[in-house]
Amino acid sequence: MKAALALGLSFFRISLRERESLFWFWIFPLLLLAFLGAVFGRVEKGEMDLAIAVVDLDRGPLSQALCALVREIGEGGLFRVVEVPEAQGNPGEWAQREVREGRIHAALIIPRGFSITLQGFPLSGSNPAPVEVLYRRGEAGSSTAASILYEAAEEFGRAFLAEAGLLRREIPVEKELVGGEERAMDYVEFILPGIILMALFINGIFQVPSAVVLAKEKKILRQYFATPVSGGQYLVGFALASLWMCVFQVAAIWALGYFAFGARVPLLRPEALLYLLLAFGVCLGLGFLISSFSRTYASAMALSNLLNIPMQFLGGLWFPLAFLPGPLRIAMALNPLTHLAQGLRAALGLGTPSFPKWVSLLVPLFWILVSAVISGKKIRLTEE
């Protein structure tokens, strides 16, 4: 382990000194984030894959009209409505739990008696029970979804009052803050996970094979293997250095997003960390896989370039995958980047995945396993 640690530390040092590696792995992702953040800044809500639920406890004519209004807004592509499971005994509690655990971004709760009190409102003047909007603390996607629901309820109220000729008065709508602060959707927050994945991906498919194959080609590896160091220790050292580089790089990207653009991306959430770890494993595995099939530096780079564009393009790092035509969706479903991007964004509250969570975890794990097995058999660090 001492040798592997020393190797890891050396490789880490080298990555900070070697210009090409310094630019592509350390500087380029930061430049890209700075450029995209400066050019696009905050974006209009709408391109996010937001999930909301409408819980109608009243089931009266007016509550159903409000539900219909929300669905109508959702049909415009702003969000999708998640249906309350039929077997659900307490839909209110279900909605609370779903929002709290991040499966949906926000929920609208219409209380019992809403229609009756609202219908009597023009005569009695007494306020109906308040409509509740549930959302989550410190999360841009949840905050945006809540704002949409809030606006929808207010719009419904204004329409009802106008109909009743009482436009001066309004239906009370309470926006319930589960915690945190209210903020608008941020493009930098949306793009930041993509840039993190891109940085890990570049490290995996370019840095890893170029370092390993070049070290072999330039006879550096044989210098190590003439000592008691084994191929396994070398690879562990390399993986450690890559891990340290990735940790620093993710922190640097996050810090730039936070301090320069005010992006609040909660990367320390356990689920987000899990996806980052999976992303690291997939990218490192791909790097070792490319190294296994490349005899020379030139062939390694050719193979890396061959994989780079299609995998990023079909991985949803840069645009929603719903835009892809049918046949490409199969490739998309097999692409680990798809699941890593969607899983990470979902874990950060920036979207909901198109696949069940177990699929999003299983596909990257499968890639890690396949890469490890093939690389373990194929990779040749020595002349034999």
Add this chain to the structure above:
Amino acid sequence: MSRGHLSRDAALEGVLYCSVVLLRVRDLRKSYGPVRAVDGISFSVEAGTIFALLGPNGAGKTTTVEILEGLRRPDAGEIELFGDKVERIGPAQKARMGVLLQEGAFEPYLRVQEVLKLFSSFFPKNRDPGELLSLVGLSDKARALVKTLSGGQKKRLALAVALLNDPELLFLDEPTTGLDPQARRHVWEITAEIRRQGKGVFLTTHYMEEAETLADWVAIMDHGRIIAEGTPQDLIRRFGTETFLEFEIPKEAFPELSQLFPGKARQDGERVTLAVQNLPQDLSSLLSWASGKGVALRNLLVRQPNLEDVFLSLTGRRLRD
């Protein structure tokens, strides 16, 4: 010196080394497809001695060294290292060996002192890196990046790394190639000192003078086999039966000279080397021919055979061919 006897230096130090065999190889074989790179060679390296393996390019020398350094697997044969029979050289053996590779390199973006620190983490025991840098004359380059070193400095760094674990057996594969004469002499001194300490050295070199100066035992390899071995003096005595006349003549005079001494004269530009069995008679014939033809013999000298001549007579090639 014959095998099994005390080397002179070891005897002076009063230490019995030569009976300890550090490395013994029997019937070692290695093929690449139909090509037999190493074809059943056997030899041994004893403590307190320097063993030199000589051979032209393609003789199988590099394959042999790489098998012994643990970089390649043999197809067959027996290797006994530090008294233990081993199928393949593993970490336990490597921890007791030092290796200076002919074709090796260090990470170009590490500093010299970082390279030594990194490699010292691979071994259970180490010498002081500062002392080693001083030994190889690189103290002033301790903070320099490897990529800024000259070829000779890189070679000296490789020697420092090879000595890092205070090895019992040191492999030096072309240790002085690319070094200036002064640095070469310095490496010879270091190598001789290692022998004095009772350690074994396995040396390959292109420089015959190096082998003659340093080696206690020389094995000459060609086409995968050892074709002769012994002490340098013994080899010269056995295979260097001729005396050599060396001189310079105009190139156009050479064909006539070679008719006078068929198969005995070699030309290298204006320089001619003439192998003679009977020095007085052949020298007289040469002088008569030169006088009769009006050819000036410039820089004439008479020399005894050396290892280079032995090598040439055995392999038909010069070592650098």
